[in-house]
Amino acid sequence: MIPRDWLNPHATGQHPNRARADARPPWINSENSAICGHPSGDDSIACDPLPNIKAGKRMRITVVGTGYVGLVVGTGFAESGHQVTCVDRESERIQGLKEGRLPFYEPGLEELVARNLEEERLHFSTDLSAVVGDSLLVFLCVGTPPSPDGGADISEVVNAVEQVAQAMTGYRIIVSKSTCPVGTADLLRETVRKHTKHPFDMVVNPEFLKEGAAVDDFMRPDRVVIGCDDVRVEEIMKELYAPFLRTGKPLIVMTIRSAEMTKYAVNSMLASRISLMNELATLCEAYGADVGEVREGLATDSRIGSAYLFPGLGFGGSCLPKDVVAAAQLARRANVGASMLEAVTTVNERQQQRFVERILDYYGAVVAQKKVAIWGVSFKPRTDDVRCAPALRVIDALLGAGATVVVYDPVAGPKILAMYGDKVAVAPKNYAALEGADGLVICTEWNEFRRPDYERMASLLREKVIFDGRNLYTPKVLADLGFRYFSIGRPSV
């Protein structure tokens, strides 16, 4: 049961260890197999272990959760030489991973998992208690989906930390990578204390990887954020991340609450840029301007920069939508305003709705007799993640209106089949989806859609109309070929 005051906005979260910087971690003089090489070897573990770790000691690490974050994080630490066991409650997933089969698509990850499995640095298990007994560091990488009231549902994190606490056999560093509301680490600390007498430290280490580029983002991060109350634990975290920061990118140490907030701040900022751009795109449409040209004028301003300025059919995915709503919910709990955060979500909703309405308005009353092709269903390219993907909204609206839907996605087809069964058809190739279709809707900007054979498209489509939610094509080119072409923030042709 989560105590009601767990999220006291006025608590400091200060940990007494900050003031005890001269004290030694309780595990220094104990038998400790959490650092590889001990107790079998003469690794001087009985003296201060930090010098040992600094000298490049391999650590034993448990990663709880083998989703998009946990699997990348665990494999990344294994690649840097540590002994990592990734744990998941889903036995089928773990069995697949032991055989080198990934539960999702992420470029470059399969090879990395295979190599580290082969070199016996990476292990998979469903038995949390067995592996936590052996690890110095335990990373929590379980899900924090939205709860019905909009806030983040942290029950998976609380459950996981309870299990970790019950399995502890000595001092552990528990690191939360899950995106959790500010104050959660205090609750997790209380939870651990209830379930174990062993000492521990809590760290918040938000993850900033992007699906589709997750391996690269983890191996070469812009920065690492560590929320930590103990200077010696801070040193261990620095040592752990040193191989990933060789290019001089910073590791930023801050209070635990600031680290929790930083993750929400980053996603709120990114989502705000997209929503502002989408609102500007609508203005462009209203006044006959071209948002592509406007974007260039914006992006070249060094105060603004070019990232996250592409208008589209609204942002989706498992992070931005839920994190912006959760940040706004944090503000409501603290009785402070969050008008901008709320507006980001409102604009995003409106953007998705406008796109759907444009399609339905075009077909009008005869939509139920139409067969519509959709290219791309994942929420962005290079991932098969369809959580909160805007394409789902398009599919649902078309099915709801009685239309026939054929989708093609380079990797997310099986997920759509699993979700919709025979309600939608999944085409094996992009052009196959167009055969006899009354129009094409583009929802994800996969590279293979960028330079298609327009003449082949025209010959396959029954009705030459394209609704492009990603502005992939030049309106004039399509108009010259006789297409009707609707994009975002540009004149329709």
Ligand SMILES: NC(=O)c1ccc[n+]([C@@H]2O[C@H](COP(=O)([O-])OP(=O)(O)OC[C@H]3O[C@@H](n4cnc5c(N)ncnc54)[C@H](O)[C@@H]3O)[C@@H](O)[C@H]2O)c1
């Ligand atoms: N996906 C991203 O791009 C991304 C990026 C940064 C941060 N995050 C955050 O990281 C966290 C994890 O995200 P994700 O996308 O990897 O989630 P996910 O849903 O893909 O994976 C979570 C995994 O944890 C497992 N799990 C849950 N409880 C468990 C338990 N008690 N023991 C063992 N396994 C357990 C689940 O079976 C699942 O496989 C979330 O808080 C998310 O907001 C996600």
